[in-house]
Amino acid sequence: MFKKILAAVAVTAGLLLAAPTAANAVNYTDGAQCKFDVSVAEAGGTATLICIPGTWSPGEAINWTVSGQDGAGFKLASLRTADTSLTFTKHANADGSDVLTVTLPASASGTYSVVGLGQSSGHECPASLTVLPADQASTVLDPGSSDGLAHTGSVVASWAAWMGGSLVVLGLIALAIVGWVRKVKAS
Template sequence: MKNLRTKIAAVAIAVVALIAAPAAANAYTPSTPDGTVTITPGGTVTVPFSGFEPEESVTFTLTGENGAGATLAAVKFVVNSASTTKAASADGSASVAVTLPANASGSYSLAAVGGSSGASSAVTIDSGVAAGGSALPATGFDTASMTGIWVGGGVLLMGGIAVTVIALMRRRQTA
């Protein structure tokens, strides 16, 4: 009986791992190792920077084609280059929320420059829309629409396992 419980626990853990793996694979990381962040037109992402002196003022500048409607940290600008200044935290990091306009196209450059240290860093922001073109086609599938299928499949699988375990237990008791 103890061996059967161990097998049931192992199967249950394996089933949970199989169901949870796709959710972990879809985790979103806003920046890539090459320093490029992709934001869909009208979307918002917070871009972190580090390496500044504690509490120093950091100026963020967003430059790009069709940037008239871009927003940096809830401040709207009407020019192709937008700037805002924020204070770095005690550990020398600073971040800014970038919202691209709904009609954004091409690439944008987001630069952060420390006021007293002169430390600087830059990130390229890609809108996913070619300059003067249309949006890239959507690929893959919507994971939110698949949630019901994953839950239903998991319930059916667990039900099948429960029926099998009950049948095995009855068979052992009668033998």
């Protein structure tokens, strides 16, 4: 009987450990949002807008639009216009990713909106960037990251993993106690 219970516990543990792997096999990135590498930049500096693979259709043409105070002063891939906003078309990479480096004008200040619109998929990806005037030092940390590292890997909360491990250990202890009690009763 003990072997059957132990086998059931092992199979259950294996299934619980395999479930996140199976869930991660599906490509969930279609239509993902693009993010700047920083949330606050200084005027005259640069910021990079990163779209992960699968955000766009492979090789899709993307219409990028930048708007905000003195939006015409922005440079995207060395293109400059005289409008209050800047529009630029760029093709996504073969894996559906895109990286857009934005050069901020020296007179930039405030919040700027950057919107990408896929011509074939119709996916819209808005992002915003706050720009501090050149004479003001940036002391704001990126709120999207607490330790500066990307959040990758399992989506299981650490408390859930500890709770699951604790339940397995408690179950093994309970099985050991039941086995010991049966052995004492038998003798």
